[in-house]
Amino acid sequence: MAQYYTTMNLKSRFAPSPTGYLHLGNARTALFAWLAARGAGGTFILRLEDTDQQRSPEIYERALLEDLRWFGIDWDEGPDRGGDHGPYRQMERLAVYGRYYAHLQSSGQAYACYCSADDLAAERAVQRSAGKAPRYGGRCRHLDAAARAEREAAGLLPTLRFRVPDQGTLTVPDLVWGERHYALADLGDFVIRRSDGSPAFFFANAVDDALMEVNLVLRGEDHLTNTPRQILILQALGLPVPAYGHLPLLLGADGQPLSKRYGAASLRDLRKDGYLAAALRNYLARLGHHYSATGFLDSRALAQGFALNQISRAPSHFDMVQLQHWQHEAVQSLDDAAVWNWLAPLLRGKVPMGLEMPFVAAVRANILLPGDALDWAERCFGAPALAADAVEAITGVSPEFWSVAQATLQASGGDYRRWTKALQQASGRRGKALFMPLRAALTGLTHGPELAALLPLIGEERALARLHAAARRPSTPIETTL
Numbered sequence: 001m002a003q004y005y006t007t008m009n010l011k012s013r014f015a016p017s018p019t020g021y022l023h024l025g026n027a028r029t030a031l032f033a034w035l036a037a038r039g040a041g042g043t044f045i046l047r048l049e050d051t052d053q054q055r056s057p058e059i060y061e062r063a064l065l066e067d068l069r070w071f072g073i074d075w076d077e078g079p080d081r082g083g084d085h086g087p088y089r090q091m092e093r094l095a096v097y098g099r100y101y102a103h104l105q106s107s108g109q110a111y112a113c114y115c116s117a118d119d120l121a122a123e124r125a126v127q128r129s130a131g132k133a134p135r136y137g138g139r140c141r142h143l144d145a146a147a148r149a150e151r152e153a154a155g156l157l158p159t160l161r162f163r164v165p166d167q168g169t170l171t172v173p174d175l176v177w178g179e180r181h182y183a184l185a186d187l188g189d190f191v192i193r194r195s196d197g198s199p200a201f202f203f204a205n206a207v208d209d210a211l212m213e214v215n216l217v218l219r220g221e222d223h224l225t226n227t228p229r230q231i232l233i234l235q236a237l238g239l240p241v242p243a244y245g246h247l248p249l250l251l252g253a254d255g256q257p258l259s260k261r262y263g264a265a266s267l268r269d270l271r272k273d274g275y276l277a278a279a280l281r282n283y284l285a286r287l288g289h290h291y292s293a294t295g296f297l298d299s300r301a302l303a304q305g306f307a308l309n310q311i312s313r314a315p316s317h318f319d320m321v322q323l324q325h326w327q328h329e330a331v332q333s334l335d336d337a338a339v340w341n342w343l344a345p346l347l348r349g350k351v352p353m354g355l356e357m358p359f360v361a362a363v364r365a366n367i368l369l370p371g372d373a374l375d376w377a378e379r380c381f382g383a384p385a386l387a388a389d390a391v392e393a394i395t396g397v398s399p400e401f402w403s404v405a406q407a408t409l410q411a412s413g414g415d416y417r418r419w420t421k422a423l424q425q426a427s428g429r430r431g432k433a434l435f436m437p438l439r440a441a442l443t444g445l446t447h448g449p450e451l452a453a454l455l456p457l458i459g460e461e462r463a464l465a466r467l468h469a470a471a472r473r474p475s476t477p478i479e480t481t482l
């Protein structure tokens with residue numbers, strides 16, 4: 001397969017249009033391209049394809065850079081930091097495209113087309129009714145200078161079309177899909193410059209990759225059919241052709257590809273919800289790429305384990321359960337101080353000063369998102385609501401049990417082991433029968449972190465008050481032991 005880079009000079013890129021907030025599909029495509037570059041010690045660049053001016057307000061550009069950085073992707077060249085092959089915003093490169101248009105026109109490989117949208121629609125309708133695939137029939141291919149001048153004088157603004165060779169087959173290698181063959185006669189001459197002077201996607205994208213010395217293009221499968229046209233443009237201009245790999249699109253729950261246009265869940269939404277970038281990286285890196293390591297990997301290990309031949313062709317679906325699995329792993333990979341930094345914006349003022357680290361140590365295995373930690377802070381330091389099964393666990397034991405629980409707690413000076421040992425001896429309860437009602441009364445839940453770690457946070461005073469409140473609930477006498 002054509003592949004002219006060695007791992008030493010590999011250069012890949014992410015080239016989004018700043019037309020909305022990045023979604024997980026964009027993020028995964030960016031991640032694969034970045035992992036390929038970083039894994040090979042190559043170069044990674046960011047280029048903004050902002051030629052759709054109506055849909056590219058500045059807020060999206062800023063958000064895009066911010067989201068990528070948060071996600072953990074860095075770039076060696078880009079709109080914010082420049083580089084040897086800039087500028088990195090396509091709207092700043094119009095003069096560059098102009099030179100290449102002129103070259104194609106003067107060598108006869110591109111020509112002005114004056115057909116109106118109505119003309120083209122009519123042509124397509126005829127082709128369709130004849131059972132043919134619609135393509136440009138070449139009406140303006142052979143206009144002479146006089147005919148062109150006449151149309152210009154009438155005020156018609158032409159598009160510029162690429163002249164596709166009439167015969168032959170183009171072989172397009174793809175790192176994911178293998179080789180595909182295209183009959184050139186089927187392609188039809190295509191627009192490379194719109195009538196308003198703006199570059200067509202195919203053109204600017206292909207020219208920029210070549211001029212920026214990108215030799216590996218990993219992008220979404222939505223661009224698969226653009227590739228033959230792009231290779232034709234590059235060949236006509238004598239520019240190098242990169243290796244292409246098209247990644248299966250990430251689909252939403254409705255089975256449709258995620259798209260900025262249709263408001264797919266964005267990276268920034270997940271960030272706001274408290275998902276960690278490392279969780280998203282581990283999740284997305286494995287979505288359509290096989291790693292032999294099944295555990296949590298840091299960015300360096302993800303890059304080292306990345307291999308183009310491990311990319312799958314199967315479509316991938318966004319799966320919240322998988323994301324939560326990696327979120328759990330990512331939280332556990334942090335040390336206590338880092339967990340606190342992550343929680344602090346939501347928890348400041350909710351955890352008494354000095355108890356931050358013991359609190360983190362106690363609850364960290366039980367939290368996926370900062371909201372979970374907020375709930376545990378309320379259960380430790382506030383007034384926890386009792387869940388229905390906790391009420392059941394509390395009322396399932398006699399009021400005497402609760403009196404003894406209070407007395408033994410006081411006698412043990414708040415020491416968890418001494419307390420529960422004494423209570424076990426006095427009540428005859430052990431194991432779950434002992435700990436479940438205690439947990440229910442102290443936290444309002446029947447599950448959660450180790451009680452031994454929670455008790456010092458709750459403190460003796462609050463614990464006594466909660467045991468006292470438990471004693472005041474009418475018991476459902478199902479047992480006679482204390």
Ligand SMILES: Nc1ncnc2c1ncn2[C@@H]1O[C@H](COP(=O)(O)OP(=O)(O)OP(=O)(O)O)[C@@H](O)[C@H]1O
Pocket residue numbers: 015016017018019020024025026027028029218219220221222223247248249250251257258259260261262
């Ligand atoms: N659902 C998806 N799954 C994987 N990659 C995607 C998906 N959608 C887009 N991409 C890829 O993300 C990169 C950036 O694309 P682009 O900025 O055009 O995003 P988009 O979501 O297609 O936006 P729009 O809806 O504005 O077309 C491209 O390589 C594109 O192929």
Ligand SMILES: [Zn+2]
Pocket residue numbers: 112113114115138139140141
């Ligand atoms: Zn025409």
